[in-house]
Amino acid sequence: MSPAVPDGQLHAEDVSFAYVGAARAALRHVHLGVAPGEVVLITGASGCGKSTLALTLCGLIPSRVHGELRGRVTFGGRPLSGLKPHEASQLVGMVFQNPNLQLITQTVQSEVAFGPENLALPQPEIAARVDECLDVTGMTGMRQASVVTLSGGQKQRTAIAATLAMRPRILVLDEPLSDLDPVGAQEVLGTLQRLARDGGTGVIIIEHRVDEVAPWADRVVLMDDGRVVLDQPPRGAWADRRPWLATGVGIPDMVRLAQAVPEPFGSVLPLSVADAADTVQDTWFPAALAAAAADRASGAGPPAGHPPRDSPPPVLSWEDVSVDFDGNRAVDGVTLAVNEGEWVALIGANGSGKSTLTGLTVGLGQPSSGVVRFRGKPVRPGKVFVHAAQVALLLQAADDMLFETTVRKELEFGFRFRARPEHPVLDVSEAIEFFGFGGQEEASPWELSQGGRQRLALAALLVGAPGVLVLDEPTTGQDADHMRAFLGLLDRLRARTSITIVTVTHDIRGLASRASRVVLLGAGRVRMDGPAGRVFAATGELDRWGVLAPPLGRLQSALLGPAAADVLLGVDELAAAVLAHRPDPAAAGRGAGALRP
Amino acid sequence: MIHSLLAQTVIAYLLIFAVPMLLPVAFIKLVGLGGLRALVTYEASDTPLHRLDPRLKVLYPIGMGTLSILFSWKAMLIVFGLTILPWFWLRPSRAKIRVLMVMIIGPALAGFWGQGMYYLPPSPIHFLYKFPWTMAWLGSPGITSYGMIFGTEQTARVLVTVSTSMLILVSTDVSDFTWAFERFRAPPHVGFALTAALRFLPEMIARTTLVLRAVELRGYDMSRPRWHQFRRWPDYLKRVSRCVVLVTVPLLVGTLRGTTTMAMVADARGFGASKRRGSLRVHKTTAVDVWGYVILAALVVAAIVLNHLNIGARYYG
Numbered sequence: 056m057s058p059a060v061p062d063g064q065l066h067a068e069d070v071s072f073a074y075v076g077a078a079r080a081a082l083r084h085v086h087l088g089v090a091p092g093e094v095v096l097i098t099g100a101s102g103c104g105k106s107t108l109a110l111t112l113c114g115l116i117p118s119r120v121h122g123e124l125r126g127r128v129t130f131g132g133r134p135l136s137g138l139k140p141h142e143a144s145q146l147v148g149m150v151f152q153n154p155n156l157q158l159i160t161q162t163v164q165s166e167v168a169f170g171p172e173n174l175a176l177p178q179p180e181i182a183a184r185v186d187e188c189l190d191v192t193g194m195t196g197m198r199q200a201s202v203v204t205l206s207g208g209q210k211q212r213t214a215i216a217a218t219l220a221m222r223p224r225i226l227v228l229d230e231p232l233s234d235l236d237p238v239g240a241q242e243v244l245g246t247l248q249r250l251a252r253d254g255g256t257g258v259i260i261i262e263h264r265v266d267e268v269a270p271w272a273d274r275v276v277l278m279d280d281g282r283v284v285l286d287q288p289p290r291g292a293w294a295d296r297r298p299w300l301a302t303g304v305g306i307p308d309m310v311r312l313a314q315a316v317p318e319p320f321g322s323v324l325p326l327s328v329a330d331a332a333d334t335v336q337d338t339w340f341p342a343a344l345a346a347a348a349a350d351r352a353s354g355a356g357p358p359a360g361h362p363p364r365d366s367p368p369p370v371l372s373w374e375d376v377s378v379d380f381d382g383n384r385a386v387d388g389v390t391l392a393v394n395e396g397e398w399v400a401l402i403g404a405n406g407s408g409k410s411t412l413t414g415l416t417v418g419l420g421q422p423s424s425g426v427v428r429f430r431g432k433p434v435r436p437g438k439v440f441v442h443a444a445q446v447a448l449l450l451q452a453a454d455d456m457l458f459e460t461t462v463r464k465e466l467e468f469g470f471r472f473r474a475r476p477e478h479p480v481l482d483v484s485e486a487i488e489f490f491g492f493g494g495q496e497e498a499s500p501w502e503l504s505q506g507g508r509q510r511l512a513l514a515a516l517l518v519g520a521p522g523v524l525v526l527d528e529p530t531t532g533q534d535a536d537h538m539r540a541f542l543g544l545l546d547r548l549r550a551r552t553s554i555t556i557v558t559v560t561h562d563i564r565g566l567a568s569r570a571s572r573v574v575l576l577g578a579g580r581v582r583m584d585g586p587a588g589r590v591f592a593a594t595g596e597l598d599r600w601g602v603l604a605p606p607l608g609r610l611q612s613a614l615l616g617p618a619a620a621d622v623l624l625g626v627d628e629l630a631a632a633v634l635a636h637r638p639d640p641a642a643a644g645r646g647a648g649a650l651r652p
Numbered sequence: 653m654i655h656s657l658l659a660q661t662v663i664a665y666l667l668i669f670a671v672p673m674l675l676p677v678a679f680i681k682l683v684g685l686g687g688l689r690a691l692v693t694y695e696a697s698d699t700p701l702h703r704l705d706p707r708l709k710v711l712y713p714i715g716m717g718t719l720s721i722l723f724s725w726k727a728m729l730i731v732f733g734l735t736i737l738p739w740f741w742l743r744p745s746r747a748k749i750r751v752l753m754v755m756i757i758g759p760a761l762a763g764f765w766g767q768g769m770y771y772l773p774p775s776p777i778h779f780l781y782k783f784p785w786t787m788a789w790l791g792s793p794g795i796t797s798y799g800m801i802f803g804t805e806q807t808a809r810v811l812v813t814v815s816t817s818m819l820i821l822v823s824t825d826v827s828d829f830t831w832a833f834e835r836f837r838a839p840p841h842v843g844f845a846l847t848a849a850l851r852f853l854p855e856m857i858a859r860t861t862l863v864l865r866a867v868e869l870r871g872y873d874m875s876r877p878r879w880h881q882f883r884r885w886p887d888y889l890k891r892v893s894r895c896v897v898l899v900t901v902p903l904l905v906g907t908l909r910g911t912t913t914m915a916m917v918a919d920a921r922g923f924g925a926s927k928r929r930g931s932l933r934v935h936k937t938t939a940v941d942v943w944g945y946v947i948l949a950a951l952v953v954a955a956i957v958l959n960h961l962n963i964g965a966r967y968y969g
Contacts, residue, residue, distance in 0.1 A: 141922030165827035168932035170921035439868035469871030
């Protein structure tokens with residue numbers, strides 16, 4: 056006999072699941088309970104079973120995804136496995152990762168009405184549900200809009216509204232933020248918190264972006280190899296770092312900082328920038344931070360991004376480039392140069408013109424005016440295959456760049472159509488070794504992990520000997536471990552080849568902070584251009600153009616105000632800087648302002 | 653010179669192949685995959701046409717298509733003119749107009765040209781250009797004026813249905829189609845199939861565009877030769893054929909993943925839970941609807957009556 060389960064509580068009891076033909080179970084003895092109004096963050100490395108757990112919790116396993124299921128999932132004591140999908144979805148609703156694949160109709164309101172219409176509800180009831188769901192997701196003003204015209208955040212909010220229209224008591228969201236910029240992510244998270252707080256809906260968010268979700272969550276669940284290895288309220292979730300380090304899942308920057316500099320934070324483990332700023336406001340931390348910033352300012356060299364007059368010509372340049380699409384200006388008079396060996400990150404909100412600008416470097420698209428040059432020579436629009444030998448553009452959907460049956464053939468692909476380069480960045484055998492494909496040369500690309508396929512696509516581009524690597528959102532949807540591995544790979548690549556890198560990214564914390572120079576685009580124009588520390592210090596300007604600065608940047612700006620002209624973006628770096636300027640314990644008794652030199 | 657057999661043969665080849673070669677070029681240049689995507693994408697707006705009773709919208713292409721078959725050529729011209737008028741009311745975007753023009757003029761030109769060469773009227777035949785004997789293997793004796801007129805008539809009949817269908821497609825939210833089908837007692841699956849097709853066709857086209865870009869980024873040459881670079885065209889066609897094979901795998905993998913998710917979403921939203929569906933839409937019949945029904949009914953009835961009275965009717969003898 057199972058213990059009594061409170062009404063409205065979702066409960067997984069000793070759930071194990073193995074897909075048909077799989078040698079190993081995807082879920083192993085999972086116990087989990089979610090109450091109404093609770094927000095639960097489930098995280099873990101890729102392949103740890105998070106998405107399988109989501110499908111199980113909403114009843115699509117076993118009704119639509121087949122395999123061997125043990126244990127049971129109940130809602131208010133009622134087993135979900137015996138229910139039809141439409142019955143289960145009125146108890147536990149599921150929002151999938153890609154909003155494009157779950158918006159079935161053409162307008163926002165018809166999408167939200169689709170579920171209630173299927174239930175053959177009377178018209179007034181359907182209308183009431185549509186109004187309510189659009190209101191709670193903040194989409195009322197866009198009810199007549201065509202779904203193809205919506206931004207990523209709006210699409211995801213429409214998908215949430217459509218799921219809510221089934222009136223589920225619990226909402227499960229599988230990586231709802233993966234395709235969103237930080238501002239879009241905050242929109243969605245705000246909506247989810249309102250649902251939980253005002254509507255009493257239980258919310259389960261499966262997400263890699265722990266930093267962004269943790270402040271909104273009531274509980275944090277960490278999974279590893281199909282098991283739940285940690286289930287704690289957020290403030291206690293990182294008290295023991297070992298499970299996080301073992302699984303490779305990222306720890307929020309504020310938590311890492313509090314653990315690296317424990318004294319000013321005391322017993323509080325902050326989850327958000329506001330939390331951290333409030334906690335350290337009246338300690339020695341702000342003064343030490345200010346002293347460290349003053350030190351850096353006095354020793355600062357000339358700003359990056361403006362090479363000396365005698366420097367060699369840029370490897371890539373955009374000269375007063377504008378691009379129009381259907382009468383709309385996507386890029387507006389951009390002048391920008393990327394020098395040999397630089398790592399430049401292009402940041403900006405969705406639709407700011409980043410991808411359009413980088414596409415021009417390989418001849419994708421045509422400037423309405425201005426010129427794009429590679430090593431001084433104009434890039435010819437449409438001649439993509441010619442420019443692909445000079446500039447390697449790795450698309451966000453790296454899977455779409457793989458066409459062959461084996462890893463080796465994939466690397467040789469380009470040479471079937473053009474001569475092998477005389478001086479490649481890496482030749483095929485070097486690429487196999489460098490990217491870790493030794494022993495997998497004859498394996499199908501589709502047998503590799505997602506990270507492996509991305510590495511293969513990158514390797515295949517590099518063997519064509521380009522001088523510049525352009526990466527379009529390369530870390531989207533990746534867990535912290537894969538992201539670290541990818542960034543490490545880029546570091547090693549730069550150390551070995553001195554290749555120039557241009558990155559288009561929303562991943563401000565991971566990727567953009569690593570770049571030697573950051574360019575902020577807003578409404579198709581260059582709004583800021585400089586070292587990452589200086590650009591991310593300008594939180595007001597970033598806000599204005601729809602970009603959220605990384606948490607460490609925001610903390611330093613919050614504590615120092617306008618004095619934060621150059622912020623530190625690494626936790627270790629920041630911790631070392633403030634510890635180096637902490638007050639001398641002996642002098643502390645004589646006043647808080649007594650700082651080490 | 654122009655009367656020599658060689659010159660006549662060259663001119664004949666140009667005449668025969670000019671249009672079939674121009675059409676794909678015009679399609680690629682003026683429409684392309686992006687244009688095709690625009691063509692099947694609903695444009696939300698608040699015109700009277702958008703607000704029209706969806707049932708009338710479903711009946712409209714069927715009714716006008718029937719008229720185009722029943723009437724003689726001259727009467728058909730009036731029908732064709734009537735189908736063009738609502739476009740001025742709708743005022744579609746410039747991008748859509750460009751695509752629509754190509755999609756309408758292209759087949760019209762093909763029909764006009766093809767029938768001009770291959771429709772053989774009764775004797776005496778008036779040739780605009782008579783092909784020499786060297787062209788006999790192509791089965792056309794030459795271009796006839798009567799054939800061209802016949803081709804224009806046939807194409808215009810087809811275009812009546814095409815134009816009216818396109819008009820409805822760009823001005824109707826797919827959920828309104830579903831509503832109309834349900835009012836006509838069609839099974840919900842018919843509406844859902846249409847919904848899925850119209851919603852995901854643009855996605856599919858966008859994805860195909862992306863994968864084709866990826867092929868080029870991997871160094872595959874998809875550049876088209878200029879029209880006069882005859883030697884390069886066979887190689888280009890070979891490359892295009894090989895590219896179709898190359899892009900199939902990523903397209904197939906992506907599509908299968910997408911359809912699995914979509915099927916689960918439809919299940920979770922209760923599709924098929926009930927034999928009848930409810931509807932958000934409450935259609936209040938307006939004066940425009942009434943006039944629309946009256947005009948459509950009057951046109952169809954008049955066509956049948958006139959046909960019986962042999963006025964404006966087609967000659968089948």
